[in-house]
Amino acid sequence: MNRNTLLYIFLFFLVSCTTTYQPKSMNYQGYSVSPKIKSDTALTNLLQPYSGEVQRMMQKVIGFTNSNMYRRQPESILGNFMADCMQQMAAVKFGKPVDVGFMNNGGIRAELQKGNITLGNIYELMPFDNMVVIQELKGDVLEQFIHHIAADRGWPISKGSSYVIRSGKAEQIIINGKPLNRDATYVVANSDYIAAGGSNASMLKAIPAENKGYLMRDALVEYIGLMTRQGKPVDGQLENRASIANE
Amino acid sequence: MNRRKFIRETALTAGALMASSVAGAVPAEYPLTILHTNDVHSHLDPFPMDGSRNQGLGGVATRSSLIKDIREEADQVLLLDAGDIFQGTPYFNLYKGEPEIRAMSKMGYDAATMGNHDFDAGIENFANQLQHASFPIVICNYDFTGTPMENNYRPYTIIQKGKQKVGILGVGIELDGLVPANLYGNTVYKNPVESANATVELLRQQQCDFIICLSHLGDKYEEDKVSDEILAKESYDIDLIIGGHTHRFFSQPRKYRNRKGGDVLVNQVGWGGLQLGRLDYIFSSNKRKNLSKAHTVIVTRKTNE
Numbered sequence: 338m339n340r341n342t343l344l345y346i347f348l349f350f351l352v353s354c355t356t357t358y359q360p361k362s363m364n365y366q367g368y369s370v371s372p373k374i375k376s377d378t379a380l381t382n383l384l385q386p387y388s389g390e391v392q393r394m395m396q397k398v399i400g401f402t403n404s405n406m407y408r409r410q411p412e413s414i415l416g417n418f419m420a421d422c423m424q425q426m427a428a429v430k431f432g433k434p435v436d437v438g439f440m441n442n443g444g445i446r447a448e449l450q451k452g453n454i455t456l457g458n459i460y461e462l463m464p465f466d467n468m469v470v471i472q473e474l475k476g477d478v479l480e481q482f483i484h485h486i487a488a489d490r491g492w493p494i495s496k497g498s499s500y501v502i503r504s505g506k507a508e509q510i511i512i513n514g515k516p517l518n519r520d521a522t523y524v525v526a527n528s529d530y531i532a533a534g535g536s537n538a539s540m541l542k543a544i545p546a547e548n549k550g551y552l553m554r555d556a557l558v559e560y561i562g563l564m565t566r567q568g569k570p571v572d573g574q575l576e577n578r579a580s581i582a583n584e
Numbered sequence: 585m586n587r588r589k590f591i592r593e594t595a596l597t598a599g600a601l602m603a604s605s606v607a608g609a610v611p612a613e614y615p616l617t618i619l620h621t622n623d624v625h626s627h628l629d630p631f632p633m634d635g636s637r638n639q640g641l642g643g644v645a646t647r648s649s650l651i652k653d654i655r656e657e658a659d660q661v662l663l664l665d666a667g668d669i670f671q672g673t674p675y676f677n678l679y680k681g682e683p684e685i686r687a688m689s690k691m692g693y694d695a696a697t698m699g700n701h702d703f704d705a706g707i708e709n710f711a712n713q714l715q716h717a718s719f720p721i722v723i724c725n726y727d728f729t730g731t732p733m734e735n736n737y738r739p740y741t742i743i744q745k746g747k748q749k750v751g752i753l754g755v756g757i758e759l760d761g762l763v764p765a766n767l768y769g770n771t772v773y774k775n776p777v778e779s780a781n782a783t784v785e786l787l788r789q790q791q792c793d794f795i796i797c798l799s800h801l802g803d804k805y806e807e808d809k810v811s812d813e814i815l816a817k818e819s820y821d822i823d824l825i826i827g828g829h830t831h832r833f834f835s836q837p838r839k840y841r842n843r844k845g846g847d848v849l850v851n852q853v854g855w856g857g858l859q860l861g862r863l864d865y866i867f868s869s870n871k872r873k874n875l876s877k878a879h880t881v882i883v884t885r886k887t888n889e
Contacts, residue, residue: 358614358748358793358867360823362882365836367853368860370647372630372640377648383690384628384644387683391674446636456674461632466625466671466701542807550704550764 395457400561402572406449408442411491411502411579414572415449416440419557421573424495426556427469427526430549435471436513437479438495438526439486441536444553445493454561454571463554467528470546476519481540483507483517489536491579495526503582528553614747614867616794617658619651621665622828623699623855625672626684631856642857644687650860651691658864660745663692664752666828667699667800670710672856680705681713689718695741697723697754697798699828703767708732722754722798725779727772739783742792748867751787754798755780755815757829776801776810777818784821793867797822802829803838803852816840816848823881824849824863831855836885837863847881 406415424438447461474482483500486492487507494500497514500507510517527541534542564571630643655661665688670681681702688696698721702710711732714721724739740753755776759768780797787795797815804813812827819842827850837851853859865881 355791356747356869356871357791359870359879360616360794360865360881361868361879362866362884363837363849364864364884364886365851366862366864366886367833367835368650368862370630370642370650370857370860372646374646375649376643376645377652378645380645380648380687380690383686384683387675387679388629390678394674394678457632460674464672466704546761548761548764550767 395455395460397456398453399456399459399558400454400565400571402449402451402454403570404572405451406572408445408448410442411581412575412577413493414575415445416442416493417496417573417576417578418571419445420493420495420578422557422560423469423526423528423553426551426560427471430469430551430556431471431547433471433524435526436523437498439482439531440493441528441531442486442489442492443536444528444530449571456558459554459557459561463557465530465553467530467553468548469526469551469553469556470529470532470548471524471526472532472541472544472546474523474525474541474544476517476521476523478540478544479512479523479525480507480510480517480519482525482538483510485538485540487579491581494578496576496578499576499578499580501580501582508582612869614869615659616745616748616750616865616867617654617661618796618824618826618861618863618865619654619661619663620826620851620853620861620863621647621857621859622800622826622852623668623831624665624684624857625668625701625855626670626676626681627673627856628675628683628687629673631858638856638858644691644857647857647860648687648691654862655692660748662694662743662745662750662752662796664796664798664826665693665696666798666826666852667697667754667756668701668828668855669696669699671701671704676704680709682716685713685716689716693719694743695720695722695752695754695798697721697800698726698737698756699800700757700759700763703759703763706767707769707771711736722752723756724753724783725755725774725776727774728770729772730770732769733771739779740787742787742790747869748793749791751784751790751792751795752798753780753783753787753795754800756800757802758810777815780815780822781818781820784819788821794823794865795821796824796826798826800828803827803832803834803850804830812850812852813838813840816842816850818843819848820844821846822848824851826861827852833859837883839881839883846879849881849883 419440428435487502488505499511501509532546631638721737804811833854837849840848853861
C-alpha cells in the first residue's frame with residue numbers, strides 16, 4: 338500500500354465522517370419598522386452630518402402657486418401642470434417635438450398648497466422613482482389608451498389636447514390642436530411605469546419606449562425652475578381638457 | 585459573546601454531545617436566523633409625518649435597534665439585502681449613496697446584491713461608494729469585465745454561521761430597457777437561471793449546508809419574464825431566495841419545489857425599509873451520505889402582536 342492510497346483512505350474517512358446540516362423548519366416573522374421602537378443613536382449620529390444638509394435642501398423654495406392645487410378627476414390644475422411638465426420636459430430631454438403628455442392619476446401622491454413650493458413638496462408629490470419616457474404610438478393605439486384613461490374617470494393630459502368622457506369612453510379626442518387621426522403616428526410622453534403597461538395600460542406594453550433615465554421628479558423640479566425664472570406661478574386654469582359629457 | 589448566549593450555547597453543545605451518544609435520542613437542532621430588506625431606496629429617515637399611510641415608519645436608526653435586539657436573543661444571525669439600495673430621497677441626490685452604504689455597514693449587513701437603481705448615478709459611482717462597505721456585493725449573472733465594478737463584486741460569498749456553512753449568491757435583472765445604457769456601461773447581463781445554477785454547483789462542491797440567493801429579478805410576472813418563481817422552480821440546490829424589485833409585501837414566504845423536488849422558499853418585504861423580514865430556520869444534522877436527498881421545510885408564521 339503506497340502513501341497515496343493511505344491518503345485517499347484517510348480523505349475518504351474524513352469526508353464520510355463529516356456532518357452536514359439540513360434545514361427542516363422555518364418560522365417567519367415580518368417586523369414593521371415602527372416608530373414605537375427606540376432609535377439606535379449610533380445610526381442617528383452617523384446620519385446627522387448628512388441630514389442637516391438634506392433638511393435645508395428640502396426646505397428650499399423653488400417656485401410658487403397662487404391657488405391650492407388639488408388632485409381631482411377628470412381634470413385639475415395640478416394634473417394639468419404635471420401633464421404639461423411631462424410633454425414639455427420630454428421635448429427638451431429627448432430633443433424632439435412631443436405631441437402629447439400624460440400623467441398617471443394614481444401617481445399624483447400629494448397636493449400643493451397656495452404659496453411657496455419647496456423641493457420637499459415635490460418629493461411628496463412624486464415619491465416614486467418613475468422616469469419620463471416617450472413612445473411612438475399609432476393613432477389607433479393612442480385612441481385605445483385614451484379610452485382606457487377615460488374609463489378610469491379621466492387622467493391629466495397636456496395643453497392643446499382634450500377628450501370628452503361619455504359612458505366611460507372617450508370621444509372628441511383632440512391631440513395637439515387637431516382631431517386624433519388613427520393612421521398618424523404620435524410622439525407620446527408617459528411614465529416608464531405606464532409605458533410598460535402599468536395601471537392596466539396593456540395596449541402600450543409591446544411598444545418600445547425611449548428612456549434616458551430622466552426622473553419625473555427631476556422633470557418637475559426643472560419645469561418649476563423654468564417657470565419661476567420667468568416669474569410665473571405653477572398654477573393655471575381648468576380648460577376642459579378632460580370633461581364628462583352631459584347625458 | 586454575552587453571558588446569556590454563552591450559557592445557552594454551552595448547554596446546546598452539551599445537549600448535542602449527549603444526544604449523539606444515546607441511541608434513539610432526539611437529534612440536535614441548530615438555529616439560523618436570516619434578517620433581510622430589499623428596495624430600501626435611500627430611505628434613511630422614517631417616512632415623513634404627512635398623514636400618509638407610511639408616516640413615521642422605517643428609517644435606519646429604528647431598523648438598527650430592531651436588528652441589535654434580535655442579535656441579542658438569536659444565536660446565528662445573517663443580515664442581507666436584495667438591492668435598490670439607492671434612489672428615492674434627497675440623500676441620494678446630494679450624497680450619491682454614501683450614507684446608505686455607511687449605514688448598512690454600521691448595521692452589520694453580511695451581503696447585498698445590486699438592483700437596477702443602484703446604477704442611477706452611474707456604475708463608477710456605485711463602485712466608488714463601495715469603499716464605505718464592510719460587506720460584499722454578490723451577483724453572478726452580470727459580467728463586469730472592463731467596468732469599474734470589475735474588482736468590486738463576487739459571484740458568491742461563503743459565511744460560516746455556527747455549525748452551518750452558508751453560501752450566498754446574487755442575481756440581477758436585465759438592464760437593457762430598464763437602465764439607460766450609459767449608466768451600466770460595459771456590464772453584460774447573463775441568463776440568471778443558468779448563472780445561478782452554475783454558481784450553486786460551485787457552492788455545493790465547497791460543501792455549503794445552506795444556499796441563499798439574493799435576487800433583484802422580481803417575484804413573478806404575468807408575462808413570460810424570468811422571476812424568483814421561475815428561478816425557484818428551475819433551481820437545483822437553492823434553499824432560499826431573498827427577492828426584491830417588485831416591492832411586494834409577502835405575508836409569509838412562498839414555497840416552491842425545485843427540480844430535485846426539494847423545498848425553496850421565496851420572500852420579499854416591500855420597499856422603503858418599512859419592514860424587516862425574519863426567517864428563523866432550524867437545522868438538523870445529517871451524515872454526508874444523505875446530502876443529495878431533497879429535503880422539505882416546514883413553514884410556520886408568527887403573527888405580529
